[in-house]
Amino acid sequence: MDRLKIAILGFGSVGKGLAKIIADKNLGIIITAIADSKSGIIDNKGLNVAKVLLAKKKTGLCGDTSITPQKIIETAEYDVLVEVTPTNAATGQPALDYIKAALSRGKNVVTSNKGPIALEFKSLQKMADENNCLLKYEATVCGAIPIIHALQHGLAGNKIKKIYGVFNGTCNYILTRMSDEKLTYKQALLEARELGYAESDPTYDIKGIDAAIKLVILANTVLGFDKTLDDVEITGIDNMSSDAIGLALEDGKTIRLIGEIDAERETLSVAPRILPKNHILVVKDTLNAVTARTDLAGDVTLIGKGAGSFETASAIISDLLYIKENHGGRN
Amino acid sequence: MQISMKLEVTDSPGQLVKALKPISDLGGNIRSVIHERDPLSTSGTLDVEITLDIQRQKLEQLKEELKKSDVSIVRIDEERYLIRKSVILIGHLIHTDMSDTVEQIDATGSAEVGELSMIMPAINEPTSAKMILKSDSIQGITEAMIKLREIAKEKNLLIVEPLEGEGFNFDSGDNITWTD
Structure with a gap:
């Protein structure tokens, strides 16, 4: 495959970050179509990314309002559909339908969208297999950290006993600030909001739901389980007190929100836990950190940025280049 | 479990070994021994404080063995929780x-x-x-x-x-x- 042609659905922070990197770096990837929530643009010879970005900045639209995501999926020329629309954890829509439509057209799919992968991984993978195409989803868990690749390929042959760590940067930021600067929960949350680390409605993060969804994705994709969000025992950090962190600090410990998959018991849980301050999983601010406990390699820990435009794009590009190398010419 | 004992042994050569041997014979693990000779003492005995780990069911036997060796137990404090x-x-x-x-x-x-x-x-x-x-x-x-x-x-x-x-x-x- 000379150049990999991609169509991008979703032109928010991740979609734009991805487009910029593809325009700047010579990766052998060209963008033939882009859609945001209100418009779309197609050029099968390759779009002028700078022009599209400028239009988006000026008008809020990337293209023509008559071009819908469905139209792109069904008519544009592309090897990979890159699906980066916002996550809907309850239904997975509209991303789920987009992914299904592309797969049934025999197109590879790369997504950063947790909803569809958490809800319907098995059926999507089956669809991909039947249509002889690849479905990749590295960006759904822990942003820049290549956790899925590490578990599926890097640690191939190992028995994975446990996967546990810090899966949510917002909570980690809040707990870091409470621990290091003695802020109250409310102060730390406010600060996280001001810095753009927390949404105006932070429920999804602070209640532990975001971390739980990532566990479901890892459990189903890497360990072959069949879990849903309801199978995760979830405790968030919304009732955390600065006194509690103070008590932990007295003993040289601190508190972090830890997601844990026990592969032997097949249990998934998210809860604030006490860890020694010098523990490898006690990472600062919005970082994520994940340890895989394996039979051969022992403990392997990956630490990195769990969110952000370029960080998430990094994971998407790694999936795209994997497809380019491993699936060349099949479409 | 962990216990600490205060023992009284006669102040003559080989007496301390008498106190320690039953502990090791019974699989106990000695953590510390404090052995002080009081220069003013005229009693001909000396006190030894020992901290050790031993299985609970062997404690009675240890007491017996110490008695047999003429070592008197002044005090035993038991720290049950490990x-x-x-x-x-x-x-x-x-x-x-x-x-x-x-x-x-x-x-x-x-x-x-x-x-x-x-x-x-x-x-x-x-x-x-x-x-x-x-x-x-x-x-x-x-x-x-x-x-x-x-x-x-x-x-x-x-x-x-x-x-x-x-x-x-x-x-x-x-x-x-x-x-x-």
Whole structure:
């Protein structure tokens, strides 16, 4: 495959970050179509990314309002559909339908969208297999950290006993600030909001739901389980007190929100836990950190940025280049 | 379990060995020996303080053996609990009757609340407390935790637990490895 042609659905922070990197770096990837929530643009010879970005900045639209995501999926020329629309954890829509439509057209799919992968991984993978195409989803868990690749390929042959760590940067930021600067929960949350680390409605993060969804994705994709969000025992950090962190600090410990998959018991849980301050999983601010406990390699820990435009794009590009190398010419 | 003993031996060569030998014969592990000769003493005896780990069921036999060796036991302090786990509780701990919480755990018989430090917050704010559970077995701690989780659910308390075995402190030299 000379150049990999991609169509991008979703032109928010991740979609734009991805487009910029593809325009700047010579990766052998060209963008033939882009859609945001209100418009779309197609050029099968390759779009002028700078022009599209400028239009988006000026008008809020990337293209023509008559071009819908469905139209792109069904008519544009592309090897990979890159699906980066916002996550809907309850239904997975509209991303789920987009992914299904592309797969049934025999197109590879790369997504950063947790909803569809958490809800319907098995059926999507089956669809991909039947249509002889690849479905990749590295960006759904822990942003820049290549956790899925590490578990599926890097640690191939190992028995994975446990996967546990810090899966949510917002909570980690809040707990870091409470621990290091003695802020109250409310102060730390406010600060996280001001810095753009927390949404105006932070429920999804602070209640532990975001971390739980990532566990479901890892459990189903890497360990072959069949879990849903309801199978995760979830405790968030919304009732955390600065006194509690103070008590932990007295003993040289601190508190972090830890997601844990026990592969032997097949249990998934998210809860604030006490860890020694010098523990490898006690990472600062919005970082994520994940340890895989394996039979051969022992403990392997990956630490990195769990969110952000370029960080998430990094994971998407790694999936795209994997497809380019491993699936060349099949479409 | 860990015990500390104060022994009295006669002040003559080979007497200290007499006191220590039965301990090692019974598989005990000596942690420390404090052996002081008081220059002013005219009693012809000296005191030895020993801290050791030994299996509970062998303690009586140790006492017998020491008696047979003419070593008198002045005092034995028993530290029953070898395993500790500290958890942090957040919630309306006072309003939900903390003493009842502690009693319910102690009543399990498998572990007991060894320490409790509580921080009093502003009125109507939830209270935070650190609770140390002590038991002579991991099983005991596990059972107490099941009870504590039940209580927490009923009283709407948040339990913050240590990650895996991090909260277990083994006071004993026994080869207990926490492989979870």
